[in-house]
Amino acid sequence: MRENPLLEIKNFSLGLEIDKKVYPVLKNVNFSFFKGKIHAIVGESGCGKTMSVMSVLKLLPRNSRILGGKIIFENENILDFSEKQMLKIRGRKIALIPQDPMTSLNPLYTVENQLLEVIMLHNEVSRDQAKKIAIKTLESVEFKDVKNRIKSYPHELSGGMKQRVIIAMALAANADILIADEPTTALDVTIQAQILKLLMKIKEQGKTIVLITHDLGVVAQYSDDISIMYLGHVVERAATNELFKNPHHPYTKALIEALPVKKGKKLKNIVGQPAPITENITGCPFNPRCAKADYLCFSQIPTLKNVHNSNVACFHPY
């Protein structure tokens, strides 16, 4: 049996108000994130991955409406927290590593000053002690040639090096949870692998990592658990090896079958496109694209149920 999750999103629903109408973007979603694990959230563009994690940080667009559910962190419901309480959580306990590092780095600060600011905010240390911590932290994220390059400005660094600085800032703040929202999409394949390996090293030191991606292939070797999202729903969640060995949801199965076996060669793909959020689908969100869909799937929404060692939201799982 596993211990309790460090962070849990429970039956959470979120809507977006567009032209005075509220459209659901997250529908009764459930996620459990465990200490010392990498949990990947996988799904096509627009399925609600970013909205799910931004809800945890309460960094949501102004037109968003929380429609129900809880987000439990350290036995408290984050949704009840004031903005002041959230400031104690953001960056300090839960840090975000965004797709575009420039949204987190200050272009006017050197690498050293960005880190010093974080270190001195979160630890009672002198500037000299903070400088030593900055160097150690940068070395731990394999930032190259630290002594010379610590004086660089963000624009002087490659994308991979910028991501290392952001990861170093999260570690310097001693955050327990690192949320990485497509942290490697802008990077080339070799650098991508290096950053993912770095995240693995960090989780082995006891951190919890939430890794968002639209590419199931990327997380196969780097995650412990996977949640598959489709149109605002979590349709399947399981341990990574279990999910690949025994996919139960037709969408998960199709995603796995669509993974390239050899470079440039694709297997069977999934027909159709996800519907826009403004379109109202009755029943299972995947029914327009599903070969197994029957009257039940067109009339009722399936919720997550245990199937072998997975949780699956499907009336006719494999």
Ligand SMILES: Nc1ncnc2c1ncn2[C@@H]1O[C@H](COP(=O)(O)OP(=O)(O)OP(=O)(O)O)[C@@H](O)[C@H]1O
């Ligand atoms: N401010 C907004 N107003 C209206 N709709 C929005 C807003 N922000 C996001 N959306 C919509 O909400 C849905 C969920 O968006 P979200 O950004 O969470 O998707 P995602 O899975 O992260 O996609 P991607 O892989 O492209 O980053 C999408 O349909 C998106 O178009």
Ligand SMILES: [Mg+2]
């Ligand atoms: Mg996103």
